[in-house]
Each structure stands twice: as structure tokens, then as C-alpha cells.
Amino acid sequence: MTPGARLSAAIDLLDAILAGEPAERELTRWARASRYAGSKDRAAVRDLVFDGLRRRRSLGWLGGGDTGRAIVLAGQAAAGAELDELFTGEGFDPSPITPAEREALAQGLDGAPEGVRLDFPDALRDDLTVSLGDDFEPVLRAMQERAPVDLRVNTLKTTLAAATVVLARDGVQVGPQPLARAALRVLENPRLVAASRAYTQGMVELQDVSSQLVVEAAGVRPGMTVLDYCAGGGGKTLALAAAMEGQGRLMAWDANPRRMADLPERARRAGASVRILTDADCAALRPTCDLVLVDAPCSGTGAWRRKPDAKWRLDLQRLESFPPLQDQILDAAATRVRPGGALVYATCSLLSRENEARAHAFLDRHPDWTGEGDRRLSPLDGGDGFYFARFRAPKRRGAVK
Numbered sequence: 151m152t153p154g155a156r157l158s159a160a161i162d163l164l165d166a167i168l169a170g171e172p173a174e175r176e177l178t179r180w181a182r183a184s185r186y187a188g189s190k191d192r193a194a195v196r197d198l199v200f201d202g203l204r205r206r207r208s209l210g211w212l213g214g215g216d217t218g219r220a221i222v223l224a225g226q227a228a229a230g231a232e233l234d235e236l237f238t239g240e241g242f243d244p245s246p247i248t249p250a251e252r253e254a255l256a257q258g259l260d261g262a263p264e265g266v267r268l269d270f271p272d273a274l275r276d277d278l279t280v281s282l283g284d285d286f287e288p289v290l291r292a293m294q295e296r297a298p299v300d301l302r303v304n305t306l307k308t309t310l311a312a313a314t315v316v317l318a319r320d321g322v323q324v325g326p327q328p329l330a331r332a333a334l335r336v337l338e339n340p341r342l343v344a345a346s347r348a349y350t351q352g353m354v355e356l357q358d359v360s361s362q363l364v365v366e367a368a369g370v371r372p373g374m375t376v377l378d379y380c381a382g383g384g385g386k387t388l389a390l391a392a393a394m395e396g397q398g399r400l401m402a403w404d405a406n407p408r409r410m411a412d413l414p415e416r417a418r419r420a421g422a423s424v425r426i427l428t429d430a431d432c433a434a435l436r437p438t439c440d441l442v443l444v445d446a447p448c449s450g451t452g453a454w455r456r457k458p459d460a461k462w463r464l465d466l467q468r469l470e471s472f473p474p475l476q477d478q479i480l481d482a483a484a485t486r487v488r489p490g491g492a493l494v495y496a497t498c499s500l501l502s503r504e505n506e507a508r509a510h511a512f513l514d515r516h517p518d519w520t521g522e523g524d525r526r527l528s529p530l531d532g533g534d535g536f537y538f539a540r541f542r543a544p545k546r547r548g549a550v551k
């Protein structure tokens with residue numbers, strides 16, 4: 151594909167996504183229908199689409215409208231591209247730039263409202279300002295950029311030093327990521343990770359460093375009985391398995407079992423032993439777990455860099471649906487914790503109403519449990535936005551602190 155043809159593809163994809171299609175599905179559909187597009191074309195178009203979505207409002211403002219064309223045009227202008235060489239109207243290139251578009255580009259972001267400059271939905275302003283305080287602007291600016299790529303070294307199979315060498319042989323350069331013990335940051339060629347031997351042989355997993363830190367802070371130890379109660383694809387399940395050093399009993403459950411479909415194969419590759427619970431298994435589980443992890447469904451505001459279309463789908467009605475669900479899941483998960491055991495609550499949200507407020511509400515409903523601290527992570531710490539809180543069950547049920 152020519153550079154201009156890539157822009158045209160991104161413009162069409164963005165228009166479909168702005169009309170409501172999920173970004174990943176649209177990109178997959180386009181790749182299947184576009185046999186002429188090689189892997190480099192697909193990667194370039196994907197970057198154009200995701201970079202555009204992260205800055206949908208500011209680029210739309212600069213390019214003269216909330217359209218794929220405006221977003222791509224302004225994105226190219228911001229990158230210093232020779233616009234008239236790309237927007238020629240010849241072949242598959244987008245049509246030439248209009249006088250109105252030139253005027254919009256020249257005007258810049260001066261006078262643009264805050265939600266446009268910082269690329270967030272206006273309906274979330276109050277939640278974001280209350281939750282982020284002084285970090286409001288720096289965090290939203292960070293959310294306009296691509297997320298770094300972090301790996302978790304699978305310590306069931308290898309060491310950080312050995313994984314670094316094996317990755318380098320396949321062209322993936324990594325450096326230290328000090329936020330979590332088993333983390334490495336990809337410095338060059340992140341797209342080569344998935345095909346690298348280190349990845350296919352289960353020496354490393356692609357996992358954001360904040361997710362890794364959640365598991366590290368959970369305090370899991372070899373020999374424990376552990377339940378991952380919202381296991382999903384199993385990213386944290388596998389991190390738990392590594393922290394348990396292959397000793398103990400690790401179980402995974404999710405209300406939507408299809409989300410765990412790949413977990414047996416991922417666990418096999420990682421050399422991890424995980425028992426996947428059916429709904430009946432989970433319902434029958436007595437309060438026997440030393441630790442239950444609840445990686446709850448949430449607004450995903452902390453992961454906006456990776457899933458930028460989610461930023462624009464989130465509204466107050468959807469946001470309000472999460473806290474009651476989070477409370478309900480926490481209460482159900484707590485019944486599986488043994489007396490004196492631990493419950494860890496985590497979200498990839500930046501918003502207090504899903505985070506600190508849920509932790510306080512849990513302790514209000516369960517005054518015999520003890521809060522053991524919490525932490526909020528934002529992109530300013532180096533990874534995705536995350537929150538986690540740890541609670542300790544009373545030694546005897548019904549005991550008062």
C-alpha cells in the first residue's frame with residue numbers, strides 16, 4: 151500500500167468506529183477483506199487508527215470536524231508530514247485538502263475547550279478532576295500517547311537475564327522496568343514479541359507493569375490456596391501461578407467462561423498448573439482460600455491508551471452501572487476467603503467511585519474485616535492506571551475487630 155492508501159484505509163476505519171463499531175472488530179474485518187495489505191501495512195493502519203482515537207477530540211478540532219478524515223489529516227499535520235504529497239486525490243490517496251481544512255489546521259488548539267485539548271468526554275470531567283486532583287492534566291496528557299510495552303518474565307521457566315538474551319536473539323531489545331520484580335520494558339521492536347521464541351515458549355507474557363504489581367502486592371506465597379475470581383483471559387492467573395512458584399492450589403473462575411477459553415493453552419505454555427472452575431465448582435467452593443483476587447469489571451479508564459475507543463463509549467449511565475456490580479462481586483468473592491485469609495480488589499480504573507469508594511463501602515458492609523492498605527497507579531507511575539486494595543478476613547467468622 152502507498153502511504154496515501156494507508157491514510158485512506160485509516161479514514162474509512164475511523165468513520166466506522168466513530169459510528170459505533172468496536173475498533174478491534176473493525177480492524178480485523180478490514181484486514182480479512184484487504185488481502186493486498188501486508189503486515190507492515192496492517193501495523194501502520196492500526197497505528198493511524200489508534201493514535202487517532204486517543205486524540206479524537208483534539209485532532210478532530212484541528213482537522214475541522216469529528217470525522218476520520220479530520221482526525222487523520224490533523225494527525226499527519228502534527229507529525230510534520232508533507233500533507234500535499236499525501237492528500238493528492240490520485241490513486242488511493244485521500245482527496246486534496248480544502249481551504250476550510252487549511253484554515254482549521256492553521257487555527258490550532260487556542261481557544262479549544264479543556265475536554266478537546268485533553269481528549270476526554272465532558273461527562274466525565276467531575277469524576278476525573280475529583281479522582282485525579284493535581285494529576286488531572288498530566289494523566290490526561292499521558293493518555294493521549296501510546297502505552298509502553300511491558301513483559302512479565304515467567305519465573306516458573308526462566309530468569310530476567312536469560313529472557314533478555316533470548317528476546318535479543320529475535321530482535322526484541324528490552325530494558326529494566328523497576329516497578330515490578332519480574333517486569334521488563336520493551337525498548338525496540340514490540341511487534342516482534344508475539345512471534346519470538348521467548349514468547350511462544352512461555353518465557354515471557356505481554357503484561358502491563360501495573361497488572362504485575364497488583365499480583366505482587368497481593369502477597370501470594372508458595373503453598374497457598376488461591377482463587378482468581380474474575381480470571382478473564384488469565385493474565386493475572388498466570389502471574390499468580392509464577393508467584394506461587396508452582397506450589398499450592400490455584401483456581402480460576404469467571405462469570406463469563408468463554409473469556410477463559412484460551413487459559414488452558416496459555417497455562418500449558420507457561421508451565422502453570424491452574425484448575426478452571428465451572429459455575430457449579432465455584433458455587434460449591436467453601437471459605438477455604440488463603441487469597442481471593444477480584445480483578446473487577448470496571449470503566450477501564452486506566453487503560454484508555456490501549457483501548458482508546460472505550461474512552462468515547464463511556465458515559466455516565468455506563469459508569470454508574472459498575473459500582474453496584476463491583477460491590478456484589480466483592481461480597482460474593484469474600485465468602486470464599488478462609489478465616490484470616492485475604493481478599494484483593496483491583497480495577498483498571500482511575501475513578502474514585504470504582505476504587506476507594508468501593509473499598510470503604512466493603513469495610514462498611516463488613517466491619518469485622520480489616521483494610522490492609524490500597525494504592526492507585528496512574529500512567530505517571532509508568533504503566534496503566536490501576537487501583538488495588540487488600541482486606542483481611544476476621545480470624546473467626548462473626549468476630550468483631
Ligand SMILES: C[S@@+](CC[C@H](N)C(=O)[O-])C[C@H]1O[C@@H](n2cnc3c(N)ncnc32)[C@H](O)[C@@H]1O
Pocket residue numbers: 379380381382383384385386387403404405406409445446447448479
Ligand atoms: C477486568 S476483567 C478481568 C481481567 C483478567 N483478570 C486478566 O488479568 O486478564 C473482569 C472480568 O470480570 C468478569 N466478570 C463480570 N461479572 C462478573 C461476576 N459477577 N463475577 C465474576 N466475574 C465477573 C468479566 O467476564 C471479565 O472477564
